[in-house]
Amino acid sequence: MKSYLLAILSLITTVNLFSQQTHFPDSNAVWSVWDYKFIIDGDSTVNGNTYNKYYMIDDTVLTSTSQKQLAGLVREDTNTQKVWGIHPDSTQEVLLYDFSLEKGDSVTVSQITPFSPINDNGVITNTVKIDSVDTITINGVSHKRLFIENGPANFGFLDEFWVEGIGSNAGPLSPGIFFIVTIDGPRMPRLICFERNGTVLIDQKDEIFSEPLNNCYYVLSVSPEPFRNLNITLFPNPTSNQLRLQTDLNLSSYKIRSITGQTVKAGMLSNKTISVSSLNTGVYFLEITTKEGEKGVERFVVK
Structure with missing residues (x-):
């Protein structure tokens, strides 16, 4: 009888573990999506329901x-x-x-x-199908993960999943990924970092979201050396001709990369x-190396 009770208790514990939910935060969370937070x-x-207010900040280091x-x-x-929005x-x-969905289920989301599409009839929807379901552990906490079948993988881009x-x-507000239109043309939103209560739970070191990233902001195809904030001021920014660097550091060289990670210009920093002036209108990242070997990245816009 004792063994039977232990078996029942073990089964109940196992069921409870699998039925536990990991909820969305209601404060102290930061999602880094491309160069936005x-x-x-x-x-x-609204209509008797309480909603958390999500804000977007165009600031790679969240300084303000x-x-x-x-x-x-x-x-x-x-x-x-x-989750409603x-x-x-x-x-x-x-x-x-x-x-609550499982493999084979379909759902319509927005x-x-x-940046999301919206028309006279309201927010545009997209129907997706769950391809598979598993559980992942992030910082000791289990999260259900749903892989999406009818997502941008059909277009050769990001294979979408929900955690x-x-x-x-693709970010907290971007299920059933759509293209978004920016100054650089159509882009796919992409989550590169997630922080909760001051702890980075997902970053470039994780295999869950695999991208070459640096300090929770977006830099494609960079070298493996660590980048840091060198406190360099770029002006004017936006610019159409000259980009000046205000700093007391001894600068050595630079690379300019497009939003897609392509190196569009490189050289030595003498003055x-x-x-x-030869760059097209758009957002760029300036990778800077000092004579001491320190590396940093700054964002600028060509108008």
């Missing part, structure tokens, strides 16, 4: 939240394991995620970021001035 700041009540832009409202129904230019509630308590590998 998504943060939670406050809440709002003064320029934050409302990205959307988000609430989680822990009973149904669904409202686009910043809409009052229509749409489904972002359903973590993006709600300011419980975090969102899509802390770089001509960018």
Whole structure:
């Protein structure tokens, strides 16, 4: 009888472990998506439901939240394991995620970021199918993961999956990935880093989101040496002709990379001035090496 009771208790414990949910944060979280940060700041009540307010910041190191832009409202129904959202230019509630789904299930979801498509009928939806389901452990916490079958993999881009308590590998507000249109043309949003309560849970060291990254901001195809913030000021920024570097450091060389990671220009830094007149309009990353061997990356825009 004692062995039978132990077996039953063991079974109950196992079931409870698999039924545990990892919830979305309601504060103290940062998602790094391309060269944007998504943060939670406050809440709002709409039609009797309380939503967390998600903001987007165009700041690679999150030095200031003064320029934050409302990205959307988000609430989680822990009973149904669904996550709902409202686009910043809409009052229509749409489904972002359903973590109760299993292999073979289909669901209709929407993006709600300011870059997301929206028309006269509301937020544009996309129907996806769950290809497979597994569980991953991040910093000692189990998360359910759903792999998406009808996603951008069909276009040869990012294979999408959703992680419980975090969102899509395209970002927290970007399920069923759409192209977004920016100054550089169509882009695929991509989550490169996730921080919660001051701890980086996903970064370039993880195999879960595999990209060559540096310090939770987006730099493609960089060398493996660590990059750091060298506190270099670029001006004017945006620019159309000359880019000047304001710093007391002894600079040695530079590389300029496009948003896709292609090296478009490189050279030595003798007078802390770089001509960018030959570059097309767009966002670029300036990789800088000092004479002491330190490396840093700064973002600038050519207009």
